[in-house]
Amino acid sequence: MSQQSEPDRFRITALGPCTHPSPLGMSTVSGDGVGDYVPDDARVLYDIVHRLGEPVNCDLSFEKAGPRQHLFFQPDKTKAAVVTCGGLCPGLNNVIRSLYYDLCSNYGISELVGIRYGYQGLNPKIGRPPITLSGPFVDEIIHFGGTVLGTSRGPQEPAMMVEFLRRERIDILFCIGGDGTQRGAHAIAEEIARQELPIAVVGIPKTIDNDIQYVNRTFGFITALSEAEKVIDGAHAEAKAAPNGVGLVKLMGREAGFIAAGAALANGQVDFALIPEVPFRMEGEDGLLAKLRRRLHRADHAVIVVAEGAGQDLLADCPDARDASGNRRLGDIGLFLKDQIQACFGAREVPVNVKYFDPSYHIRSVPANTADSILCSELARHAAHAAMAGKTDLLIGLWHNCFIHVPLAVSTGAVKRIDPEGELWIAVLASTRQESW
């Protein structure tokens, strides 16, 4: 029977009172067969695991996302914009399409425009004009990878972007992107607040690396795993076909190894998964090379998956590798491993057959699969609900399978990384049966 106080940190900013009834025609009572609006004070607990007999921590909770009974914006007088920033991610077009139907068909807003090529499109000096989205324009885009609006990297000056929003009479801006994009969105929201404008900024998290805080799973991530799995299958086939065959796959993940870990877990045929969060050594009895020798002795073949950000200390510490390979290998853990394995076995006159796979952008440039399509649809819808209720400077999160509102300032503090003591890494170790490093 707890009472909780709400830490300020997770409080969501609102543009003002909600005076317009929602046109969604939902209900406020359960049992009438009609779906219910989410009350504004509904919260999702931060911690849901506890030990019997010990108190549950109810102090920390997130605002629950969902359709609100009353809106800040009057739909038929509202114009919204959506911008996609940063690297590609499967599902961008799904989010755009769902936003269109949620806002224009379900809420009935007057217009949704698409900003071209990321934040560049909010800079009138270099950007192209926005395009008005329509049914024919968005209907088939879910079948394509990429983003139909175009994207770019890097920020633009907040005041200039806010000026653009004002001039274009845009009431809501949806920013689809990763950590940098959301920091940019926060800067826009702060500038809007400074100018006391009634413009909502809602972030939709997008990162192929799955490394945004308070978002259990980002859209496109499962699709990327699926593509990575196919490459691993090929590496497995190559490894098995050769005597002492080694299939080596480098996957995306600069700061966080979620793709490498997830693909290894899903595929089940990976013998070694190497991620940035868990350092490893090459030499010594528990080094990768010795483990690989034992694995090859035992099973004739091996599959290694390495995140691009893994083992960066090895590259720095290894002057030979640097001398031999020059700048190109600085940071290229895949080629480093390939060379080291070949050199190590060569020195022992044991034939080894390393096949190297670097799918690079391929895993992120495909259309979203089923799991991600659903997630995209849900994220877009919850973003629309939040924005129409005048909530701003927030990101749609996913916590314990619930969609939540997370203040942008909170979410963008630091990237999410794999906990070496957590369930995911335990599962990867159990699946690969690589000894812990």
Added chain:
Amino acid sequence: MSQQSEPDRFRITALGPCTHPSPLGMSTVSGDGVGDYVPDDARVLYDIVHRLGEPVNCDLSFEKAGPRQHLFFQPDKTKAAVVTCGGLCPGLNNVIRSLYYDLCSNYGISELVGIRYGYQGLNPKIGRPPITLSGPFVDEIIHFGGTVLGTSRGPQEPAMMVEFLRRERIDILFCIGGDGTQRGAHAIAEEIARQELPIAVVGIPKTIDNDIQYVNRTFGFITALSEAEKVIDGAHAEAKAAPNGVGLVKLMGREAGFIAAGAALANGQVDFALIPEVPFRMEGEDGLLAKLRRRLHRADHAVIVVAEGAGQDLLADCPDARDASGNRRLGDIGLFLKDQIQACFGAREVPVNVKYFDPSYHIRSVPANTADSILCSELARHAAHAAMAGKTDLLIGLWHNCFIHVPLAVSTGAVKRIDPEGELWIAVLASTRQESW
């Protein structure tokens, strides 16, 4: 700062004290870089959404699944068995393979056998002898649909099955199956308890319909949606290619419409989703036929997805349809809809072009995709952990993204169904923009 008492209902049965240390080599302290065992009193809250200022309900919680520090069974003297029952589901072979590696490689048990053709394999009069699983046997099976052990429907006599387990010296039985299978598993566990035998029975939920209680998502479900989506894409292509084209797809789901709802949501091109939980009418201004007429008038084509269990009242109440079509249509909502639509438009001399798709078993007989492969691996691993700790008469559930232990008696009470007021159905209505029925 709540205290909670544990309702008896969710209490898990244990065979006895755990005296054997786990061989997994994990840790009990956080911060040492090594993954931690899950303490036996760790709980996952049942309710995690509340309203600000109101108390959190902490009374109800599930036992958290995971590796235990001490085991009931001494691994190298333990023999386990796995049985797959009921209809096919993508991922059965993944669960079998993961069980093999978790038990035989990680825990180091002495043997894992596979029971042939479901519970029939526990009946020596009709069954075939079990087979001992090995690395070569299981290594590649994840690439196939179906179950390498075979399956069958229906129960066998509990005392006979327990006698079989005794004679084969099986210490642990993993039962992979749906509601009926888990009821059978519960009967076996009860008979074991009556005889006071030290045999653990652990259920792993399997249902293509996703309708098991306390399991947010069952393995194979996303794969089935993915296959269903492809059929819907085809129906959409057929519908768009013809003047007044209607693509009509019947999908699995006798009691619960999760597949139809999920596929509609994922696909985004579905105009009408019909499920058993939400009755609908054919006639009248808000009946399906009128809505379809309006849709065709507006857009020239339409896609309808119907769960096989939807609209059964219509079939019964509709003597004309029964007269015209005889027994065969009793229950076949897909053919019923096809006929009704053709008759309705024919009567108005409006040409309509209905293309009917009935993928039937196809969506369940494929290999598991990435999302389901991970889930299978996790479910198997948590089942192994539970069994090795001597827990019995339970099922591995999934609640708020956490794996939990659910007593078989509790889980099998009733099937899970779509809440017409819940988030999933709201999302489907928003996506299809079909008016609520």
Added chain:
Amino acid sequence: MSQQSEPDRFRITALGPCTHPSPLGMSTVSGDGVGDYVPDDARVLYDIVHRLGEPVNCDLSFEKAGPRQHLFFQPDKTKAAVVTCGGLCPGLNNVIRSLYYDLCSNYGISELVGIRYGYQGLNPKIGRPPITLSGPFVDEIIHFGGTVLGTSRGPQEPAMMVEFLRRERIDILFCIGGDGTQRGAHAIAEEIARQELPIAVVGIPKTIDNDIQYVNRTFGFITALSEAEKVIDGAHAEAKAAPNGVGLVKLMGREAGFIAAGAALANGQVDFALIPEVPFRMEGEDGLLAKLRRRLHRADHAVIVVAEGAGQDLLADCPDARDASGNRRLGDIGLFLKDQIQACFGAREVPVNVKYFDPSYHIRSVPANTADSILCSELARHAAHAAMAGKTDLLIGLWHNCFIHVPLAVSTGAVKRIDPEGELWIAVLASTRQESW
């Protein structure tokens, strides 16, 4: 050193002399590194297999397709139209897109329009106006099944259609379709000839059943096999998972069993392939039921693939089946087989587990795969070449891997069927190891 005379039957009609130089910039001499125009008298032999010492039959040959040095139509004054008729087939959009780029970009014609919904679009009373094709319109359509122009079945009155062509000032009509469509195209060409109009009619063969004469392989066929294969994989998984499991798959093919035969050959897991061209019996020692019993006794499971047109004599001759099942089964060989197998084994009290798959339109409504994409591109290009040279009343054929011109009157005489003594059926028998019927 043969001389051949050309039988009239294979002679191609031309609208008139070719006086305009081709804008393609190709060459007439070999060895200059530039691709060569095809001379108008180049021929592809009909028979290419002979016995040593016996004369080669050089009398019969087809006109070789390909770019001509001189054109009948002046490109920048030429307007063309394309129409898609009949059932869907993977690759229709590829043909449309390739026609657009070949004609508008490479030849530089003034306009290509798309006729809506098949020959209906040439009937101003019921049809919708044609649409002018453009790069943005066609660029992405190859990713979708179906036809972006729409289609319909059935003929329209030739004089009316020719009147439409005249009024719209269309110089070339490309007719994509099967036997009926090409008969319609021939009727249009005859009416044009009667009126002595300078309009070319060029047919592009399209039939999911692969049953057009002088076309070794039609586009979409390999894609359909690929989809059928997936269903067969599922049937195989279902069959293997059950004791005495039978996976039964019905595939398209009313007159010709190419899909069933090809899918069986490609899949390699089919035990019985049944096609219209090869009658079979149910009863007797060499009947299907006895063979199935032997197969199940030997291997516990079986996979049967049946073309929808197979065994129609059995349905007619079998009064019991008709009595029992009523009208619905007249012609439904799939359900007939399912019932007969269940009845036969039931009568012997042998449990059998038949899983029935009827993918119906699914295998034809998907996008074209790689093999078919290339074929579509080639067919469209050769059709463009033929039309620009003023050739008419012809179809682009494929013979010994060469693209050829076939008079419509010749091609539409009768459908192509599997030769029970030919290589394809021999291969199917060798692959299935079903004894010959």
Added chain:
Amino acid sequence: MSQQSEPDRFRITALGPCTHPSPLGMSTVSGDGVGDYVPDDARVLYDIVHRLGEPVNCDLSFEKAGPRQHLFFQPDKTKAAVVTCGGLCPGLNNVIRSLYYDLCSNYGISELVGIRYGYQGLNPKIGRPPITLSGPFVDEIIHFGGTVLGTSRGPQEPAMMVEFLRRERIDILFCIGGDGTQRGAHAIAEEIARQELPIAVVGIPKTIDNDIQYVNRTFGFITALSEAEKVIDGAHAEAKAAPNGVGLVKLMGREAGFIAAGAALANGQVDFALIPEVPFRMEGEDGLLAKLRRRLHRADHAVIVVAEGAGQDLLADCPDARDASGNRRLGDIGLFLKDQIQACFGAREVPVNVKYFDPSYHIRSVPANTADSILCSELARHAAHAAMAGKTDLLIGLWHNCFIHVPLAVSTGAVKRIDPEGELWIAVLASTRQESW
């Protein structure tokens, strides 16, 4: 009415007279509904295109492959072996499986063994013992990429290999591989001939590059195109998403550009295809860089596909590139192009966004698709027929869609390459609309 003399070059060697009747139970008369044996003097014409009024060249023809009425080997006393050599290719396992069923089930030979890891397995000093193939061993292997027998590169000493065949009492050796493998097979056959042994050596062509003479299409090629197409789709998505985006894909093809050309043709979204057979320049108004600038100016994005063997003269002639990049870029045309494009646009201060894709082995390590599965099945079957009839020192070719026998000495003379004046390259130029180089 020609008579032809048979040039010695295409004559097939036979081990001796065929005295054993074939057990296949086929026929020698047409019209009896039973498939016919192929007579030994059946020939397939080399040239089938001629000009009207000119004589057909009937001098040159190939021996037609197919089942023979009489065999050299007595099936139940025959032991065969199969070896897979060189790089992976989709379909290796299909060929192995089909050989097993054709030989062991249909012909009823006594044993088929699989040689391990290529020709190494015929060297008892380093090789592992062969394994006897069986139904359970081969049944599911078609679902995997790679080769279940393993493979290796490089030759072994012929006399030693023949000694191995003698000692193992192997009557027939099937060699699956590319040019080097078939040269090795020819050396074995010559050594066998020298020793006058009754051992048949039959080659089955395998090359992912599709570059074997007298083989229109090798198995695995279409599958490789299909995988390459997916990567190109991703490159297209990346290119379109960025301002001035360039998707650059490097594909296999050292001597011959069939994969790059075929993938470009199939995909239809490629703007520049670069192959070894057609030199190109970087600089000048018709150089790649100028063409790319024009394309980007016109369309904002571009897709380039380059075969790994293309433009090697540029790398050699370009000292700057070599100085800057060191050994690693020697020969890496992909990275060279990436650098050159970035440098060229950078020098002009035009932003360009190059995304580089190097799928490397991925496109060859996947399972065979439908088109290739059928081809594998046919090749294996024709190889079995040839071998059982005592034909040796030959390769199964594919010519005008007919399976033929080609003497190994003839086939291995030189690799097949794309004819820059031929139909394939014309089609690629038409599809990419890149101006000819």
